Amino acid sequence: MTSTESGLSVPDWPLSYGQWFPPMVGGIRFEHSHRMIAGIVGLLTLVVAVLFWRLEERASVRNLALAAFLAVIVQAVLGGITVRYFLPKPISVAHACLGQIFFCMVSALALVSSRQWIEGAPRPADQPGHLRAFWSAAAAAVFVQLILGAWVRHTGTGVVIHIVWALAVIVLGILAAAAVEGAIGHFRFLTFSGRFYLSCTVIQILLGVGAFVTTHDPKRGSLPRLGEILFTTAHQAVGVLVLMAAVLASITAFARLRSKSAG
Amino acid sequence: MINIRFWVLAAAFAVLASPVHAAAVKGKVAFAGTPPVMEMVKMDTDPQCALIHPVGHRSEEVVVNADGTLMNVFIYVKDGLAGQKYEAPKTPVVFNQLSCRFEPHVFGIQAGQPLQILNSDPTLHNVHAVASKNPQFNLGMPIQGMKLTKTFMSPEAMIKLKCEVHPWMVAYAGVVDNPFFAVSGSDGAFELKDLPPGTYTVEAWHEKYGAQTQSVTIGAADETKEIAFSYQG
Numbered sequence: 025m026t027s028t029e030s031g032l033s034v035p036d037w038p039l040s041y042g043q044w045f046p047p048m049v050g051g052i053r054f055e056h057s058h059r060m061i062a063g064i065v066g067l068l069t070l071v072v073a074v075l076f077w078r079l080e081e082r083a084s085v086r087n088l089a090l091a092a093f094l095a096v097i098v099q100a101v102l103g104g105i106t107v108r109y110f111l112p113k114p115i116s117v118a119h120a121c122l123g124q125i126f127f128c129m130v131s132a133l134a135l136v137s138s139r140q141w142i143e144g145a146p147r148p149a150d151q152p153g154h155l156r157a158f159w160s161a162a163a164a165a166v167f168v169q170l171i172l173g174a175w176v177r178h179t180g181t182g183v184v185i186h187i188v189w190a191l192a193v194i195v196l197g198i199l200a201a202a203a204v205e206g207a208i209g210h211f212r213f214l215t216f217s218g219r220f221y222l223s224c225t226v227i228q229i230l231l232g233v234g235a236f237v238t239t240h241d242p243k244r245g246s247l248p249r250l251g252e253i254l255f256t257t258a259h260q261a262v263g264v265l266v267l268m269a270a271v272l273a274s275i276t277a278f279a280r281l282r283s284k285s286a287g
Numbered sequence: 288m289i290n291i292r293f294w295v296l297a298a299a300f301a302v303l304a305s306p307v308h309a310a311a312v313k314g315k316v317a318f319a320g321t322p323p324v325m326e327m328v329k330m331d332t333d334p335q336c337a338l339i340h341p342v343g344h345r346s347e348e349v350v351v352n353a354d355g356t357l358m359n360v361f362i363y364v365k366d367g368l369a370g371q372k373y374e375a376p377k378t379p380v381v382f383n384q385l386s387c388r389f390e391p392h393v394f395g396i397q398a399g400q401p402l403q404i405l406n407s408d409p410t411l412h413n414v415h416a417v418a419s420k421n422p423q424f425n426l427g428m429p430i431q432g433m434k435l436t437k438t439f440m441s442p443e444a445m446i447k448l449k450c451e452v453h454p455w456m457v458a459y460a461g462v463v464d465n466p467f468f469a470v471s472g473s474d475g476a477f478e479l480k481d482l483p484p485g486t487y488t489v490e491a492w493h494e495k496y497g498a499q500t501q502s503v504t505i506g507a508a509d510e511t512k513e514i515a516f517s518y519q520g
Contacts, residue, residue: 032451035413035425046429047411049333050452110415110423245326246346247454 026177027253030054031116037107062100069096072133085136092129099123113179120174121167124264128271135272136279140213144280155214156277158200162221163270165192170263177256183236190229193266197221200273217273224266231259309509312489313478316360316471320520322351328455335410336387336453346455347392348495349520356475357518359393360493361445361461363468364479365500367487373465375399379436382448382458384412384428389448389458393494395468396460398442406433412456417447421462425451445492459494484508491516 025031030051040046040056048056069092076089102119106112135141172186201218238244238252248256325346330336350358379401383390387408396402404426406412411429418424420443426435439446439462450456461468469477479489486504496518503512 029454030451032415032425033413035415035427035451041411041427041429049335049410050450051332051454052411052452053332110417110425245328246348246457247328 025051025054025058027248027256028054029248031106031111034059034107037104059103062096062103066096066100069093069130072130076133076137080137082136085133088129088133088136092126092133095122095126095129099126111178113175116178117171117174120177120260121171124167124170124267127264128268131268131272132275135275155200155203155281156274158196158203159270159274159277162193162196162200163267163274165189165196166263166267166270169193170267173260173263177260187232187236190232194225194229197225197266197270200270204273214273214276217269217276221266221269221273224262224269228259228262228266231255231262235259309480310482310484310505310507311478311480311511312467312482312487312503312505312514313476313511314514314516315475316357316362316477316491316493317475317515317517318351318355318357318520319517323349323520325349330387330453330455333387333410333453335408339386344388344455347388349493351520352473352475354474356471357493358471358473358475360471360475360477360491360516360518361393361395361459361468362471362477362479362489362491362516363395363444363461363463364465364482365444365488365490367485368465368467371465371483373397376466377401379403381405382414382460383407384414384450384456387453387456389450389456391458391470393459393470394461395470396439396462397466398440398462398464399438402437402439402460404428404435404437406431411452412450413452415449415451416460417449418443421446444490445494461492484510489514493518 028051030053033051033055034040034046036042038059040052040059046052046056073089073093077086080086080089099119099122102115102122105115106119109115169186169189169192172182172189175182176186197218201222204214204218234255235252238249238255241249241252244252325348327343328346329343330340347359352358375397377400380394380396381403382394383405385405385407387410404414406428409431411427413425413427414435415425416423416437416439418439420441421439424437426437428435439460441462442464443462446460446462448458448460467479467482469479471477482505484505484507486502488500489503490498490500492498499516499518501514501516503514505512
């Protein structure tokens, strides 16, 4: 929606041109589709929250489900504010980042409610403590990178620091993935997370180059071209996958591994 | 007797009907260099617009006239009228959404003068004024024939107007606190009429090539000064 510059194509909220379903032309196709999908996500999250609250024994997981539902409510309000107040930059950035946080919350719910997680048990205490540090640092670095990326996307400034910070994301990811490969080769999920993180990071770098080239093309007309739309959208989408990998690996490292001192 | 009265009245009428100031600044905006080829914007995202423009429509960002002059340059008196107050006209400036384009593409309006916005198209539009010194607005206009009126109360050069449904639709409004403004037309010409004597800063603004200023001094009430602006492509 941002890539097609459709964020204000529907000037009212929560209705669209005073209707629940306006003519789907021009930028309205993207903006209203976004609202409809958001509504479906909100309803599904409500159902999930109710089910977890009624059936889940672990208080932390119940709270996470409730937090996810509250997050989607806040996200809807932020979306309304962006429309009513003509895309104020801090709100637009917050709206982008909260969407990614919500995605990670829901992914975490899926992880901790999986059979493998529920039936599994903490591993023996021969795992290095720095594993948790690497993964939590990688997750934090990726989240900072996403904030910087959202700032670039909504203000057009800060691309240099966004590129420079990518190095931190790469270095921490390599350290975290290497620590998993070397120390816990048999704990498949963490190994998979490390490989998934690095794979997505490589793809993300390529998409970032594509996004930069297409948005700075001297021959770019007044409207974004298809290539620019695809690169910028894909760059944002893969970015949240990188964050998800780091967050889930961090959760696993903290919840499923005991340090040597606890052994 | 009657003849004398007639001529006295006629003379009085002639004096009263004449503008107090008849000075003017006029000229042309030239374009130097090779005119850029404007992109052909496709309007496929809206079937109604695609019907009107099946092959698209040339962007109006740079319009170089056949005689080498530049169209859609906003020229106005930026400085030199300190202390002068000019009442805003009650007659609205009409801003139309027609054939999935804004008409006019560049226009001037006095602060406090009404802006009447029309949707003459059989499709919906909206008008987003990206103002900084005036309140922004983003008005949905879903119905053909719909009219809305807005007023910019503060001078602001320039305000970008966009249709957020059809991103190729862009226009610019120059909001000034005096009636001395013009937009260069298909001959690149402009004229700022009825200026009082004084020294002025006249600014020319183009959406791609930016702003230029010149200083002009009007000595007598009926003097006409010629100035020229030139933009390099």
